[in-house]
Amino acid sequence: MKNLKFLLVGMCFGIILIKSEVISWFRIQEMFRLQAFHMYGIIGSAIVVAMISILLIKRFNIKTIHQEAIIIPDKQFNWGYVYGGLIFGLGWALTGACPGPIFAQIGSGILVTTLTLLSAVAGTWVYGLLREKLPH
Amino acid sequence: MDIIKQPWPWYVAGPLIGLIVPALLILGNKTFGISSTLRQICAACIPANISFFKYDWKKDTWNLFFIAGIVIGGFIAAHLLSDPGPVGINPKTIVALQQQGIKDFSGLLPQDIFSFKALTTLKGFVFIVIGGFLVGFGTRYAGGCTSGHAIMGVSSLQWPSLVATCCFMIGGFVMTWLILPYLLQL
Numbered sequence: 001m002k003n004l005k006f007l008l009v010g011m012c013f014g015i016i017l018i019k020s021e022v023i024s025w026f027r028i029q030e031m032f033r034l035q036a037f038h039m040y041g042i043i044g045s046a047i048v049v050a051m052i053s054i055l056l057i058k059r060f061n062i063k064t065i066h067q068e069a070i071i072i073p074d075k076q077f078n079w080g081y082v083y084g085g086l087i088f089g090l091g092w093a094l095t096g097a098c099p100g101p102i103f104a105q106i107g108s109g110i111l112v113t114t115l116t117l118l119s120a121v122a123g124t125w126v127y128g129l130l131r132e133k134l135p136h
Numbered sequence: 137m138d139i140i141k142q143p144w145p146w147y148v149a150g151p152l153i154g155l156i157v158p159a160l161l162i163l164g165n166k167t168f169g170i171s172s173t174l175r176q177i178c179a180a181c182i183p184a185n186i187s188f189f190k191y192d193w194k195k196d197t198w199n200l201f202f203i204a205g206i207v208i209g210g211f212i213a214a215h216l217l218s219d220p221g222p223v224g225i226n227p228k229t230i231v232a233l234q235q236q237g238i239k240d241f242s243g244l245l246p247q248d249i250f251s252f253k254a255l256t257t258l259k260g261f262v263f264i265v266i267g268g269f270l271v272g273f274g275t276r277y278a279g280g281c282t283s284g285h286a287i288m289g290v291s292s293l294q295w296p297s298l299v300a301t302c303c304f305m306i307g308g309f310v311m312t313w314l315i316l317p318y319l320l321q322l
Contacts, residue, residue, distance in 0.1 A: 003201040010205020018213035020149030024244040032312035035226040041146030049154025050291035077296035084277025085300040089307015091270025098282040099170040107210025116268035123272025124174040128188035
């Protein structure tokens with residue numbers, strides 16, 4: 001039951017993704033062809049709002065609803081961010097979807113993207129298999 | 137109701153997505169990110185004795201609820217809150233894609249490529265299956281996707297996330313401008 005609230009937040013996220021057409025392959029193409037501001041505006045304004053929220057949380061020492069201190073773990077750079085990032089970018093432009101939107105696409109009834117998801121799970125699995133041999 | 141049924145502009149959708157970050161932090165100290173759920177699905181279903189998948193995935197079941205929510209939200213938005221019609225992209229994008237062989241602009245994704253019928257063709261296989269593989273392999277290698285790095289990471293001022301985000305964009309530009317024209321000919 002304690003996870004039900006995250007289901008509700010996920011629902012809101014899914015609705016926003018569909019209503020803003022972020023999950024559309026056409027929108028992603030338009031972005032990478034630099035022919036519209038739409039996607040840049042969404043990602044950019046999301047970052048600004050999230051950044052202000054995090055600053056406020058830190059400034060006023062806001063706690064979680066369970067009265068715990070909010071902690072955001074720091075990320076340590078490794079070269080996987082570069083290699084993996086480039087590979088993900090190639091896939092992003094091909095499928096028109098990143099992991100979040102794939103789930104929204106499936107929910108909206110575009111069932112063929114279930115295969116995109118299964119393939120993405122397979123990709124993650126192969127990464128796990130090869131992880132020690134890959135440069136990081 | 138009309139406002140809800142129309143597609144939402146960026147200045148409505150973007151800030152709402154941004155608010156997911158503090159919502160998850162305040163509701164349970166969770167950092168926004170979707171691609172880790174793919175790892176969890178592997179750990180839960182096909183661990184295969186790989187060390188990367190041997191961890192206590194049950195501690196993070198919250199994000200499985202989160203993605204289930206995304207699926208439900210997608211269903212609600214598409215069936216109850218939408219005015220189905222073609223996506224209003226720049227006419228220049230339509231012309232460019234038509235020249236490269238896309239015919240169907242009626243839905244969110246081009247039916248020419250993304251349909252079960254197209255899956256049996258080389259083109260459909262490359263876009264759906266190879267594309268999905270690159271997404272899954274790449275996000276895990278990069279330690280996150282657009283939500284985890286571009287939104288959560290950059291907004292919490294983590295420079296490695298900015299590097300990852302720039303690489304996402306470079307990969308996307310390379311695919312769109314240099315490789316996609318050939319793949320669309322398949």
